Amino acid sequence: MMRNYLINTITTLLLCLSSASLYASDSSQRQQVETLFRLTQMEKKIQESVDSVVQLQLRQNPQLIQHEKTMHEFFNKYIGWNALKDELADMYMRKFTEKELEEINAFYITPAGQKVITVLPELVQERNQLAMMRLQQNIGELQQIIASSAPSVTP
Numbered sequence: 001m002m003r004n005y006l007i008n009t010i011t012t013l014l015l016c017l018s019s020a021s022l023y024a025s026d027s028s029q030r031q032q033v034e035t036l037f038r039l040t041q042m043e044k045k046i047q048e049s050v051d052s053v054v055q056l057q058l059r060q061n062p063q064l065i066q067h068e069k070t071m072h073e074f075f076n077k078y079i080g081w082n083a084l085k086d087e088l089a090d091m092y093m094r095k096f097t098e099k100e101l102e103e104i105n106a107f108y109i110t111p112a113g114q115k116v117i118t119v120l121p122e123l124v125q126e127r128n129q130l131a132m133m134r135l136q137q138n139i140g141e142l143q144q145i146i147a148s149s150a151p152s153v154t155p
Contacts, residue, residue: 026093032101033092039108040117042088043081050075 037043054071058064064071077083096104107113 029093029098029101030089032098032105033089033096035105036092036101036108037085037089039105039113043085046079046081046084050080053079 050072053075054068057071058068092101108117
């Protein structure tokens with residue numbers, strides 16, 4: 001009886017220690033994610049995204065201008081920083097180990113890493129503009145291909 005009690009106590013103690021160790025690891029990994037978010041200005045980028053969504057909605061529906069504040073509140077409630085940060089952190093923690101996050105942060109803290117953060121959105125925008133320009137210049141080719149492969153209708 002005493003032996004079973006001792007085994008149960010030791011097992012419980014080991015489980016507590018292992019879960020405490022997992023929590024500590026999880027906590028330090030989360031700290032790495034939060035550091036990454038600070039370095040990459042994630043909160044600012046999400047706010048800019050919310051602002052862009054609201055502005056897009058207002059351009060498409062000018063009659064909504066009187067509801068701009070309400071729209072900001074709504075979008076912030078569901079896709080703003082406070083609404084997303086914990087789930088985003090969980091996503092990063094599933095995709096990157098603590099060690100990988102440390103290495104990513106080590107890069108982003110450098111001048112080159114900070115430049116990537118600043119320049120990358122501009123490069124993405126330029127890439128998208130280039131792609132759209134190429135498509136516009138060559139859309140006629142696609143139209144010809146589609147027209148030539150369409151079955152002919154004979155009356």
